Amino acid sequence: MIMKQFILLPALIGTLAVVLPAFHTAPEVPGRHTTPAETIILPLGGNTWVQGATEKRRLLTANGIENWNNKDISFTTYVRINTPGTMQVKLKGKASQPSQLIMTIAGNKKTLTLSAAGAQWTNAGEWILKDTGYIAIQLAAAGKVDDRVINISDYELSGTAINSATAFVKNNEGNFFYWGRRGPSVHLNYAFADSIQAEWFYNEITVPASQDVIGSYYMANGFGEGYFGIQVNSATERRILFSVWSPFSTDDPKSIPEDQRITMLKKGAEVHAGEFGNEGSGGQSYLRFPWKAGLTYGFLLRGVPDGNNNTTYTAYFHDPEQGKWLLIASFKRPKTNKHLTRFHSFLENFNPDQGNLERRVLFGNQWIRDVKGNWIALKTAGFTYDNTAAKGYRKDYAGGVEGNRFYLKNCGFFNQSTPYRSSFTRTGDNKAPVIDFDKLP
Numbered sequence: 001m002i003m004k005q006f007i008l009l010p011a012l013i014g015t016l017a018v019v020l021p022a023f024h025t026a027p028e029v030p031g032r033h034t035t036p037a038e039t040i041i042l043p044l045g046g047n048t049w050v051q052g053a054t055e056k057r058r059l060l061t062a063n064g065i066e067n068w069n070n071k072d073i074s075f076t077t078y079v080r081i082n083t084p085g086t087m088q089v090k091l092k093g094k095a096s097q098p099s100q101l102i103m104t105i106a107g108n109k110k111t112l113t114l115s116a117a118g119a120q121w122t123n124a125g126e127w128i129l130k131d132t133g134y135i136a137i138q139l140a141a142a143g144k145v146d147d148r149v150i151n152i153s154d155y156e157l158s159g160t161a162i163n164s165a166t167a168f169v170k171n172n173e174g175n176f177f178y179w180g181r182r183g184p185s186v187h188l189n190y191a192f193a194d195s196i197q198a199e200w201f202y203n204e205i206t207v208p209a210s211q212d213v214i215g216s217y218y219m220a221n222g223f224g225e226g227y228f229g230i231q232v233n234s235a236t237e238r239r240i241l242f243s244v245w246s247p248f249s250t251d252d253p254k255s256i257p258e259d260q261r262i263t264m265l266k267k268g269a270e271v272h273a274g275e276f277g278n279e280g281s282g283g284q285s286y287l288r289f290p291w292k293a294g295l296t297y298g299f300l301l302r303g304v305p306d307g308n309n310n311t312t313y314t315a316y317f318h319d320p321e322q323g324k325w326l327l328i329a330s331f332k333r334p335k336t337n338k339h340l341t342r343f344h345s346f347l348e349n350f351n352p353d354q355g356n357l358e359r360r361v362l363f364g365n366q367w368i369r370d371v372k373g374n375w376i377a378l379k380t381a382g383f384t385y386d387n388t389a390a391k392g393y394r395k396d397y398a399g400g401v402e403g404n405r406f407y408l409k410n411c412g413f414f415n416q417s418t419p420y421r422s423s424f425t426r427t428g429d430n431k432a433p434v435i436d437f438d439k440l441p
Contacts, residue, residue: 038162040079042155046169046177046393048077049356056353062177064153065093065139074140076356077155078413080167080395082132085160089124089137093152100142101150105135111142114150121156129161133415134396169393176393181352183411184389184397187222188381188424190343190366196376198340200369201301202433205230206362206405212293213359213411215351217241220299220363221315222344225333226282228301228315229345230291240289242315244331245282253281260334265312268327268441285329287317295320296364300435303340311336316440327441343368343378347408348386358396358412364405367432375432381406383422390420404428 044064050056052073059068065075081087089103095114103110103124110125129135137155157166169180192198203220212232219229226244233239246253248260262283264273273285291297298318305311314330345363349355366378383399398409398418404427409416 038160039156039158040162040166040168042077042079042157042168043171043177044075044077044152044154046172046180047079048075049181049353050075062172064151066151068141068150068152069146069148071141071143071145074138077137077139078134078168078356079137079157080134080413080415081129081161082165082167083161083163084130084132085162086126086128087157087159087161088126090121090156091124091139091152092119092121092154092156093150094119095150096148099145099148099150102140102142104138104140114152119151119153126159134413136413167392167395176388176391178352179388180393181355182388183349183355184394185346185348185386186389186397186399186408186410186418187344187346187384187386188363188399188406188408189384190345190378191380191382192343192368192376192378196368197371198343198368198376199302199304199371200367201303201340201343202365202367202369202435203299203345204296204364204366205299206296206364207291207293208360208362209294211358211360212238213349213354213357215349215354216359216361217346217348217350218361219346219348221301222342222346223301223303223313223340224338224342225303225311225336226313226331227346228299228328230289230297231286231350237288238291239286240291240317240326240328241284241286242328243282243284244313244333247333247335248281250281256281263332263334265314265330265332266327267329271327271329273329282333283329283331285315285331287326287328289317289319298325298433300325300433300440301340303338305337305339306332307337309337310334311338325435325440339371340368345381345406345408347410349411355411356413358409358414360407360409362402362405362407364426365428365433369432377428377430377432379428380423380425383418383424384420400424401426 045062050060097116099114105127112124205220214232216232219227221228228242231239246256248256271287300316302314311333315328316325318325369375385397388394389397395417396413398416401424
C-alpha cells in the first residue's frame with residue numbers, strides 16, 4: 001500500500017486551569033458537546049478497517065467498532081484533507097469500564113481514556129498537518145481490554161485542515177458504507193468506429209507482482225452484454241469468470257421469463273456454469289485456475305448473431321504456460337441481434353475488508369476483428385469511474401499508459417486521482433494476434 005507520509009509538529013498548548021495526567025484527556029460532560037465551525041463527523045462504519053482479527057465483520061459494523069475486547073486488535077480509519085493546518089480529533093464511544101486507548105497519526109501517539117459513563121465524546125488531542133492527501137488514524141488499546149467491551153461509532157474532526165472538501169464516506173445512504181469500503185471501481189472504454197461489425201475482441205492482462213490482492217476482479221473483455229476476466233477469490237482460489245446479462249432487467253435471476261433466459265451452449269472442462277444476480281442477472285461461468293502475477297494472459301471473445309434474434313457469445317482464455325487456448329463457455333442471449341459493441345475493461349475490489357489495499361493491472365494489445373476477417377487495433381481509451389468516486393467518497397483511483405499498455409489502479413488510499421473522462425493512447429507495433437480460429441476448442 002502506498003501512503004504519503006505526513007509531518008506532524010507538536011500542538012501548541014496554552015495555559016490550563018487544571019493540570020491533567022500526562023497524555024490523558026478528560027471526557028466531555030454528556031449533553032454539553034458543541035460543534036465547532038469547521039467540523040466533520042467521520043462515521044467509522046464506512047471508513048475503517050480492522051487489523052489483527054479473523055472475524056472482522058463482527059468487530060466492524062455499520063454502527064462502527066463493536067464488541068472490541070482484544071488488545072491485539074487495532075483499527076485504521078482514513079480521511080483525505082486538501083489543505084494543511086490543525087486537526088482536532090474527538091471520538092464518540094463507550095466502554096463497560098474506563099479504558100485507555102492510543103490514537104496514532106503519522107507516528108505521533110496520544111493516549112486517551114474512554115469513560116464507562118455511556119456513549120459520549122472524548123477528546124483525543126490536536127495534530128498539526130503540514131501536507132495534504134490521505135491520512136490514517138490508527139486506534140489501539142493501551143493495555144488489557146479482554147475484561148470489557150468497547151464500542152466506538154464516530155470521530156469528530158475539526159480545525160483549519162478540515163473543510164467541506166475533506167473526503168470520506170459521509171453516510172450509509174444507498175448502502176455506501178459497503179460500497180465505500182470496497183473502494184472505487186475504475187474503467188477503460190476503448191474507442192472504435194460504430195460502423196465496424198466486430199465479431200472478435202482480443203485483449204491481454206498482466207497483473208504485476210504483489211498486485212494480485214484478494215477481492216480483485218481484473219476484467220479484460222467487457223462488452224455491451226457482459227464481461228470476461230480473472231479474479232482473486234481467496235488465498236487459495238483464483239477464477240476465470242465469464243458472464244452474460246439477460247435482456248430482462250432484474251437483480252433476481254429466478255424472475256427472468258423463460259424466453260429471456262441465457263442458455264448455456266457449451267463449456268470447457270471443469271468450468272462451472274449457473275446464474276448470477278444482484279448487479280443485473282444472467283448466465284455465469286467460471287473456471288478455477290491458478291493464474292499467476294507477472295504472466296501475460298490472452299482473452300478472446302466472439303459475438304455472432306444467428307439471424308433468429310439471438311446472439312451467441314463465446315469466451316476463450318490463453319494460458320502461456322500451456323501455450324494453448326481454453327474454452328470457458330458459450331452462451332446464447334435471446335432478443336439480441338448484434339455483433340460486439342462497447343469494448344471496455346475495468347478493475348474492481350469486491351471484498352470490503354480488502355478496500356484499504358492497493359491493486360494495479362496492465363491491459364495491452366487490444367484488437368477487434370470484423371466479420372470480413374480484418375483486424376483493427378484499439379489504441380485509445382477513455383477513463384471513467386463508479387459512483388463511489390463520483391460522489392467524492394473515495395479519491396484513490398488512477399489510470400493511464402505505461403509503455404505500450406494501459407493501466408488501472410485503485411484502493412489503498414494513494415493520493416493520485418485521474419480526472420474523469422481522461423483519454424489515453426497507447427503505442428504498439430500493429431502486429432495483430434496470430435490465432436488459428438479453426439483450432440479453437
